[in-house]
Amino acid sequence: MTDEKAVVQVKNLLMTFKAESKKTAEITAIVDLNMQINKGELTALVGPDGSGKTTLLRLIAGLYKATSGSLNVLGVDVSKNPQAVQDCISYMPQRFGLYEDLSVQENLDLYADLHGVSKDVRGQRFKRLLEITDLTQFTQRLAGQLSGGMKQKLGLACTLVRSPELLLLDEPSVGVDPLSRRDLWIIIEQLVQEENLSVIISTAYMDEAEKCAYVYIMHEGKILKQGSPEQLKEIAHGQTWSLKPSEQIKARTLQAQLLDNDLEIIDAVPKGEQVNFISRQKELSVDTLPEGLKANTRPPELEDAFMMLLQQTQKQSKHISISEQAFQLAQNDNLKSEQPIIVVKDLVRTFGDFTAVANTSFTVQRGEIFGLLGPNGAGKTTTFRMLCGLLPASSGYLEVAGKNLRTARAEARAKVGYVSQKFALYSNLTVLENLKFFGGAYGLSGKKLNQQIDKALQQYDLKPHSKSGDLPGGYKQRLSMAAALLHEPEILFLDEPTSGIDPLARRSFWYSIGELANQGITIIITTHFMEEAEYCDRIAIQDAGKLLALGSPQQVRKLASKDKxxxxxxxxxxxxxxxARVKACCLGGLQ
Known part of the structure; x- marks a missing residue:
């Protein structure tokens, strides 16, 4: 019997898949799952990679048939009549299929045709969707020419060309900047309030989950805990603290010191002017904190509860340690030099009439973690690719590891490692085969290559014969890092390496990055997780190809806080x- 208040009812749900490996007959994605999601609510699914969030959404959408158990959506048994469910819902997967050679309007028309939206309904519906997504003036622009954030909004508009009873969103804000993410959530909350739309969203952002009425925390196909954000925060009540670093210590160093005391500390993360941490007990012992520092209590956040639950559940260690032996580059005298390792002067890159990067100048010191931030379409990826030697500059001077990129690009590239946003691994090759390929591409061979591969497998806890395409996102990230470090580079370039992975995996990643920087390796990173900028020694913010801010996180926050x-x-x-955009708009109006 179905509850009239529920849009989704799940009882004893089990979902297994046939495994490609001969060692395992099947993979269990969902285990004995029970839940009820109510009408007109915004519901979040959160959990680490491989927890079953996407599988559950696909089951609800009628794209998978459950192995056993019952699943009712909008009063319909999905296993018996998936088409009836699909006629009433809208589903936006992580990789939404926009047609990049069609315009914004043509994409909307195409999806309206596919969903059988009548001509008399389209005009009003399109007008509404274009207004709330702020795409009205871009209807004739090709989808392929939109920024990442605009593509996400167009994807949402196409998903909503018909008015659904239930909207499913699978990590819709992955890979988009904070401005676009804010705009996307304004749209989602508006739809819930004004159209009483029921929305189920999976997300890697805990601040997004806090905006939902109800949250399910998942792990290994099961529900660890469920409740409103306020109810879940109570899990961490009395165990959340903040600590302000002294001027002599970096926030990430203080974080590492706290995490090393894992008998007392569950989690620690830099935030703003302080480091937030969670204690195992409600009282702090005398030896918990570094000498001379005093902790203050703070209200618990949803991420605190999430981290506590995961740390209690996961048996694996909380970070991948980079020992002094692994990828130790101290023997390289170049790493001790006080000369800048990257010098950028008046850098310009144009594509025809379009200027992607305009007169950018900065330097990066050895052993520095340097963050390159900006909205989608700001020019940071173009800058990043020029620094890596993957794209020539139109004009200006660019020096990397003491080499002029205009005259010695190959020599400079031999001194860098690169981890791309989509992890450029060969999915049909094993972990070992990928490492051998990338090691060879970086010029390693014979005994040296085998030694570095053995070191990487041990240090990153990688199984050599696992197929890389079958690895969860966190392990693909580990493999990509291991491949990029095989040849012991002086500079490591990381292009949005944490996009789409959960907070626990992000902590592990940043712990290892801090260790690499301590060894003298220079880290250049792009990210859309702004809290990750707190780990950087300095950051640069770009927009419309221009450099807007440059300095330490503290200096940039001070620059931003003019009157608030x-x-x-x-x-x-x-x-x-x-x-900057208001200023540019005003100047444009005066011309």
């Missing part, structure tokens, strides 16, 4: 970009 308090890097980023 800026609490974190997310607020600082949005304030700096919006201030």
């Amino acid at each position: 308090h800026i609490g974190d890097m997310n607020e600082a980023f949005i304030a700096i970009v919006e201030q």
Whole structure:
């Protein structure tokens, strides 16, 4: 019997898949799952990679048939009549299929045709969708020419060309900047309030889950805990603290010191002017904190509860340690030099009449973690590719590891490692085969290659014969890092390496990055997680090809807070970009 208040009812749900490996007959994705999701609510699914979030959404959408158990959506048994469910819902997967050679309007028309939306309904529906997504003036622009954030909004508009009873969104804000993410959530919340739309969303952002009425925390196909954000926060009540680093210590160093005391500390993360951490007990012992520092209590956040639950559940260690022996580059005298390792002067890159990067100048010191931030379409990826030697500059001077990229690009590239946004691994090859290929591409061979591969497999806890295409996102990231470090580079370029992975995996990643920087390796990173900018020694914020801000996280927050308090890097980023756009708009109006 179905509950009239429910849009989704799940009882004892089990979902297994046939395994490609001969060692395992099947893979269990969902285990004995029970839930009820109510009408007109915004519901979040959160959990680490491989927890079953996407599988559950696909089951609800009628794209998979459950192995056993019952699943009713909008009062319909999905296993018996998936088409009836699909006629009433809209589903936006992680990789939404826009037609990039069609315009915004043509994409909307195509999806309206596919869903059988009548001509008399389209005009009003399109007008509404274009208004709330702020795409009205871009209807004739090709989808392929839109920024990442605009593509996400167009994808959502296409998903909603018909008015659904239930909207399913699978990590819709992955890979988009804070401004676009904010705009996307304004749209989602507006739809819930004004159209009483029921929405189920999976997300890697805990601040997004906090906006939902109800949250399910998943792990290994099961529900660890469920409740409203306020109810879940109570899990961490009395165990959340903040600590302000002294001027002599970096926030990430203080974080590492706290995490090393894992008998007392569950989690620690830099945020704003402080490091937030969670204690195992409600009282802090005398030896918990570094000498001379005093902790203050703070209200618990949803991410605190999430981290506590995962740390209790996962048996694996909380970080991948990079020992002094692994990828130790101290023997390289170049790493001790005080000369800048990257020098950028008046850098320009144009594509025809379009200027992607305009007169950008900065330097990066050896052993520095340097963050390159900006909205989608800001020019940071173009800058990043020029620094890597993958794209020539139109004009200006660019020096990397002491080599002029205009005259010695190959020599410079031999000194860098590169981890791309989509992890450029060969999915049909094993872990070992990928490492051999990339090691060879970086010029390693024979005994040296085998030694580095053995070191990487041990240090990153990788199984050599696992097929890389079958690895969860967190392990693909580990393999990509291991491949990029095989040849012991002086500089490591990371292009949005944490996009789409959960907070626990992000902590592990940043712990290892801090260790690499301590060894003298220079890290250049792009990211859309603004809290990750707190780990950087300095950051540069770009928009429309121009450099808007350059300095330490503290300096950038100060620059942003002209007439209001800026609490974190997310607020600082949005304030700096919006201030620059208002100024550019005013100057444009005067011309």
